[in-house]
Amino acid sequence: MTAIKLAIRNLISAGLRTWLNVSILALILILIIWQYGVINGWNRMALRDMIDWEIGGGEIWTEGFDPYDPFTLEDAHRILPTSFNREIEKGNMAPVLITQASIYPQGRVMSILLKGIDPSQRVIELPTGKLLEGHEGIPAIIGAGMARDARLNTGDNITVRWRDVDGTFDATEVNIVGTYRCNVPAVDNGQIWIPIENLRKMTQMPGEATLLITHQDYTWTGEETGWVLKDHDYLLKDIREIIRVKKVGGSIFYIILMLLALLAVFDTQVLSIFRRQKEIGTYLAMGMTRGQVVGLFTVEGAMHSILAVILGAIPGIPVLILLARKGFALPEGSSSLGVAMAEKIYPVYSAGLVISVMLIVVITTTIVSYLPSRKISRMNPTEAIKGKLQ
Amino acid sequence: MQNGAIVAVENLVKRYPMGGKHFTALNGISLSFGTGEFAGIVGPSGSGKTTLLNIIGSLDSPSEGSATVIGQSITSLSQKEAALLRKKYLGFIFQTFNLLPVYTVYENVEFPLLLLGMSAGDRKKAVLDALEWVGLTDKISSRPAQLSGGECQRVAIARAMVKKPRLVLADEPTANLDAANSHHILKTLLKLNEDLQTTFIFATHDDKVIQYLKRKITLEDGKVVKDVTV
Numbered sequence: 001m002t003a004i005k006l007a008i009r010n011l012i013s014a015g016l017r018t019w020l021n022v023s024i025l026a027l028i029l030i031l032i033i034w035q036y037g038v039i040n041g042w043n044r045m046a047l048r049d050m051i052d053w054e055i056g057g058g059e060i061w062t063e064g065f066d067p068y069d070p071f072t073l074e075d076a077h078r079i080l081p082t083s084f085n086r087e088i089e090k091g092n093m094a095p096v097l098i099t100q101a102s103i104y105p106q107g108r109v110m111s112i113l114l115k116g117i118d119p120s121q122r123v124i125e126l127p128t129g130k131l132l133e134g135h136e137g138i139p140a141i142i143g144a145g146m147a148r149d150a151r152l153n154t155g156d157n158i159t160v161r162w163r164d165v166d167g168t169f170d171a172t173e174v175n176i177v178g179t180y181r182c183n184v185p186a187v188d189n190g191q192i193w194i195p196i197e198n199l200r201k202m203t204q205m206p207g208e209a210t211l212l213i214t215h216q217d218y219t220w221t222g223e224e225t226g227w228v229l230k231d232h233d234y235l236l237k238d239i240r241e242i243i244r245v246k247k248v249g250g251s252i253f254y255i256i257l258m259l260l261a262l263l264a265v266f267d268t269q270v271l272s273i274f275r276r277q278k279e280i281g282t283y284l285a286m287g288m289t290r291g292q293v294v295g296l297f298t299v300e301g302a303m304h305s306i307l308a309v310i311l312g313a314i315p316g317i318p319v320l321i322l323l324a325r326k327g328f329a330l331p332e333g334s335s336s337l338g339v340a341m342a343e344k345i346y347p348v349y350s351a352g353l354v355i356s357v358m359l360i361v362v363i364t365t366t367i368v369s370y371l372p373s374r375k376i377s378r379m380n381p382t383e384a385i386k387g388k389l390q
Numbered sequence: 391m392q393n394g395a396i397v398a399v400e401n402l403v404k405r406y407p408m409g410g411k412h413f414t415a416l417n418g419i420s421l422s423f424g425t426g427e428f429a430g431i432v433g434p435s436g437s438g439k440t441t442l443l444n445i446i447g448s449l450d451s452p453s454e455g456s457a458t459v460i461g462q463s464i465t466s467l468s469q470k471e472a473a474l475l476r477k478k479y480l481g482f483i484f485q486t487f488n489l490l491p492v493y494t495v496y497e498n499v500e501f502p503l504l505l506l507g508m509s510a511g512d513r514k515k516a517v518l519d520a521l522e523w524v525g526l527t528d529k530i531s532s533r534p535a536q537l538s539g540g541e542c543q544r545v546a547i548a549r550a551m552v553k554k555p556r557l558v559l560a561d562e563p564t565a566n567l568d569a570a571n572s573h574h575i576l577k578t579l580l581k582l583n584e585d586l587q588t589t590f591i592f593a594t595h596d597d598k599v600i601q602y603l604k605r606k607i608t609l610e611d612g613k614v615v616k617d618v619t620v
Contacts, residue, residue, distance in 0.1 A: 005504065006504070010492055013492030013493070014492065278486070278488055279488075279490055279491075282484075282488040282490065284449070284473070284476075285447070285476060285482045285488075286476065286477065286482070286501065286502050286505060287473050287474065287476040287478070287502070287505050289469055289470050289473040290469060292473075381449045382440075382444045382449050382450050385449070385488060386486075387486070
């Protein structure tokens with residue numbers, strides 16, 4: 001207790017030197033919490049959007065389907081069994097038929113995935129209802145990213161060429177009846193969505209689908225030959241890996257920031273012990289043990305981080321709450337990076353995040369303060385009293 | 391150790407390594423000091439005065455011999471026990487005052503009491519009493535940098551005396567002071583010695599101090615050459 005009292009007195013009396021260190025630590029504390037909050041918000045948004053827009057409660061794939069290998073699409077389609085059709089009628093599943101195709105926007109050729117989906121589905125948030133509105137020709141919806149890349153707008157007609165079940169090329173025009181903004185690249189980039197019945201006719205695959213998306217509140221427990229369930233663990237594996245890598249990347253940034261702050265504290269401690277030898281000798285003469293003096297200097301250093309937490313909380317709490325509510329706007333073009341990114345990210349700060357960051361800052365500052373203070377335990381008190389360098 | 395002796399040293403030897411050889415700072419010193427003495431170890435620079443004072447103050451250890459301070463053998467004390475001895479029973483006055491620069495006069499004097507874990511009320515009373523002894527009650531909020539040399543040494547005396555120690559060790563307490571301040575401080579110390587029965591041991595070669603001493607022990611080349619009680 002005495003050490004804390006003395007440390008506070010010494011720190012406050014040290015004036016500008018203390019406040020510079022404390023301010024840097026406070027700023028870094030806020031930056032680390034904000035940065036982790038952004039990553040958390042981004043992760044949560046990416047997982048949520050992927051579930052809402054792409055995979056629902058899980059997917060049931062035809063055997064042999066591999067989303068990363070377009071050549072599997074030729075064979076990865078199968079007539080839906082009766083049990084699935086019953087679940088589709090109940091709204092528990094939405095069938096999707098996928099085929100490779102090409103479009104020719106402004107005279108360019110562009111490979112796409114042509115996806116057929118039930119326009120009345122409510123399993124994912126894709127606005128397929130637009131496909132039900134009366135239009136001439138085949139209605140299609142595309143994502144904002146696809147619209148930008150292909151320079152297509154609502155109302156445009158675009159020629160689509162595909163191969164049917166026998167491998168014969170065919171072509172027709174589809175009419176873009178709407179666009180949607182979606183943060184999931186696999187639902188937007190290079191995708192054109194049309195009613196599944198139209199695609200079945202075009203490809204001569206009546207009653208067939210490549211996969212089924214299940215509703216989030218529904219769990220398929222049955223077994224059907226030629227169909228394989230892919231649950232969240234499997235489907236979210238890649239994005240979770242991306243999140244993990246992102247967290248590692250974020251940690252490097254955070255470690256660099258911390259090192260800079262800790263270097264300042266370390267320097268202050270070294271300088272302090274160098275300049276205050278006479279004071280150290282006096283403490284020893286007055287009856288403090290070496291351990292107590294080491295403790296005093298360590299507490300002094302560690303108090304920088306405690307003061308930083310208090311000082312950081314004053315601007316930090318309102319600013320971080322404001323950012324969590326108003327969101328953090330990403331720069332133009334971020335969505336073309338190929339990972340799920342919203343226009344705005346809303347940072348998420350958990351109590352665990354805030355407490356763990358504060359603890360890490362306090363513990364590391366304490367360690368960094370202790371290391372140079374150990375020198376005191378090797379000092380000769382009679383030399384220290386005279387202020388002789390040791 | 392003589393009866394009633396607060397300090398007793400026997401055949402004390404202190405050697406320092408110096409360029410592959412040893413320099414003998416103290417060479418077979420045997421002395422004892424009784425309660426309430428106002429004694430001084432005098433002699434030229436390098437005679438071993440400060441070394442002897444440091445050993446008595448448990449800040450240093452002898453190479454040979456024994457030293458007993460307030461019934462405790464310095465040579466057998468652990469670091470913690472030595473610190474406890476200093477904290478409870480010893481007061482130090484240094485040539486360069488050694489005040490804590492960031493503390494006020496009040497806080498400097500209060501410091502030993504904080505270490506003793508005294509309550510805030512008792513601390514306040516003791517600090518104000520000590521500052522009254524040295525005539526600095528009007529400077530309690532000043533910092534050392536705002537005080538003259540004489541005032542700083544008076545603060546150091548108040549700090550050494552505030553816990554009413556049984557033994558005060560003063561190493562050249564007037565070396566940085568002018569004659570007027572030196573006399574003022576010595577009169578203050580003499581009064582405290584008489585009022586509180588605190589034992590004072592000085593290390594000095596200053597004539598101004600020597601004339602106040604009731605016992606003068608002269609050291610030369612690490613040996614006691616004269617021990618005179620006035």
